[in-house]
Amino acid sequence: xxxxxxxxxxxxxxxxxxxxxxxxxxxxxxxxxxxxxxxxxxxxxxxxxxxxxxxxxxxxxxxxxxxxxxxxxxxxxxxxxxxxxxxxxxxxxxxxxxxxxxxxxxxxxxxxxxxxxxxxxxxxxxxxxxxxxxxxxxxxxxxxxxxxxx
Amino acid sequence: xxxxxxxxxxxxxxxxxxxxxxxxxxxxxxxxxxxxxxxxxxxxxxxxxxxxxxxxxxxxxxxxxxxxxxxxxxxxxxxxxxxxxxxxxxxxxxxxxxxxxxxxxxxxxxxxxxxxxx
Numbered sequence: 001x002x003x004x005x006x007x008x009x010x011x012x013x014x015x016x017x018x019x020x021x022x023x024x025x026x027x028x029x030x031x032x033x034x035x036x037x038x039x040x041x042x043x044x045x046x047x048x049x050x051x052x053x054x055x056x057x058x059x060x061x062x063x064x065x066x067x068x069x070x071x072x073x074x075x076x077x078x079x080x081x082x083x084x085x086x087x088x089x090x091x092x093x094x095x096x097x098x099x100x101x102x103x104x105x106x107x108x109x110x111x112x113x114x115x116x117x118x119x120x121x122x123x124x125x126x127x128x129x130x131x132x133x134x135x136x137x138x139x140x141x142x143x144x145x146x147x148x149x150x
Numbered sequence: 151x152x153x154x155x156x157x158x159x160x161x162x163x164x165x166x167x168x169x170x171x172x173x174x175x176x177x178x179x180x181x182x183x184x185x186x187x188x189x190x191x192x193x194x195x196x197x198x199x200x201x202x203x204x205x206x207x208x209x210x211x212x213x214x215x216x217x218x219x220x221x222x223x224x225x226x227x228x229x230x231x232x233x234x235x236x237x238x239x240x241x242x243x244x245x246x247x248x249x250x251x252x253x254x255x256x257x258x259x260x261x262x263x264x265x266x267x268x
Contacts, residue, residue, distance in 0.1 A: 011176055023173050030169035031162040034213070038161025041208035042154045059211050064251045066212055071255040075263030088168035091179045092186060092213045093161065098252055100183070105260030117260050124180045125252065128214070132187035132221055136241030139195040140225035144234055 026087055033086025037093045041066050063094055070098030075106070100124035153207060160206025164213040183214055190218020195226065220244050 044065050048058040070093075073079040079099045083090040090096050104120040111120070122129075168182050177185070193199035199219040203210040210216055224244020228236030242249070 023170075026173055027166050027169050030165045034165025035158035035162030035209075038206075038209040038212050039154050039158040041161075041212045042157035045208045046153065059208070060247045062208055063211065063216075063248050067248065067251045068255050071252075071259040075259035077263075077266045080266075086165075088172055088179070088182065089162070089165040091183060092165045092168045092215075094212050094214065094217065094248065097183070097214060097217070098256060100180075101252055101256035102259045102263075105256060106263055106265045109260065109265075113261075117257065121253070121256055121260065124183060125256075127180065127184050128187050128217075129249065131184045132191060132218055132245075133241055135188045135191040135218070136221035136225045137237055139191050139222055140229055140237035140240060143195060143226055144229050144237055147229065 029085055030087050030089035033082065033089030034093055035089070037066070037089070037095055041093075066094050067098045070095030071102050074099045074102040079103075097125060097128065100128075156206050157209030160202065160209030161213055162209075164210070164215060186214040187218040187221075190215035190220075191222045192218075194219035194222025217245065217248060220248070 041062050045058050045062040048061055049055065053061065070079060073082070073095070079090070079095070080103070083096070083099065091100070100123070101121045104123045105117045108116040108120040110116060164186075168186060171177055171182055171185075172179065190199060193202075193215065199210070199215065200223070203216070203219065211219070221241040221244060224242075225237060225240035228240025228243065230236070232239070
C-alpha cells in the first residue's frame with residue numbers, strides 16, 4: 001500500500017508519533033546547557049564588575065569572552081558534542097553563533113581562503129546579521145518618527 | 151550566588167523556547183537563530199528586553215535575543231544623540247565588539263584547526 005502524504009501531513013505525523021519523552025529530554029538538555037553557558041558568562045561578568053569595569057563594558061567583554069570560548073571549543077571539535085547534547089541550548093547562546101562561524105569555515109577550508117573560509121564563515125552568521133541589522137534600522141526609523149511626533 | 155542562578159534560569163528558559171520551537175514546528179536551527187535576533191530587536195525597542203536583562207543579566211545578554219537587544223539599544227541611543235543619521239549607525243556601532251570578535255576569533259580558529267575526520 002502506497003501512501004501519499006503532503007509535507008504538512010508528514011509534519012503532523014511526525015508530531016503525533018514523536019515520543020513526548022524525547023521532547024522532554026531535548027527540553028531538559030537545552031535548559032541545562034543554555035543555563036550553564038549563561039551561568040559561566042555571569043561569573044565572567046561579575047568578575048569584570050569586581051575589577052571595576054563599568055556595566056556596559058562588562059557586558060560587552062563578557063560577550064567577547066564567550067565568543068572566544070565558542071570559537072576555541074569549535075576548533076577543538078568539542079562544541080559539536082555540546083551541540084549534539086544541548087540542541088538549542090548550545091546554538092542560541094552567542095557561543096553557538098561563534099560555532100556557526102568556525103564550523104563551516106573549517107569544513108570548507110579546502111575550497112580556499114576566500115570562497116572557502118571567507119565566504120562559508122557567514123553561512124549562518126550572514127543571515128543573522130542581515131536580519132538583525134535590518135530589523136535595527138526599521139526599529140530605529142520607527143523610534144525616530146515616534147520621537148518627532150511626540 | 152543568586153545572580154548566577156538567575157542567569158542560569160533566564161538563559162535556560164530562552165533556550166527552552168527555542169528548543170520547543172525546533173521540536174514542534176520543525177523550523178531549522180539557522181532560522182531559529184535569525185528569529186531570535188529579530189525578536190531581541192523588537193523586544194529591545196519596546197523596552198521589554200531591558201527588563202529581562204535587569205533580572206537575568208548575562209542570562210539575557212548571552213542568548214542571541216541579547217544580541218538583538220544590543221542592536222536596538224544602540225539605535226535608540228544613536229537616534230537620541232544624532233537624530234535620523236543614528237538609524238544607520240546605532241545598531242552596528244553597539245554590536246561592533248561582538249561582530250568584530252566573532253569574525254576575528256572565528257577566522258583564526260578556522261585557519262589553525264582541522265575538522266575532525268568523519
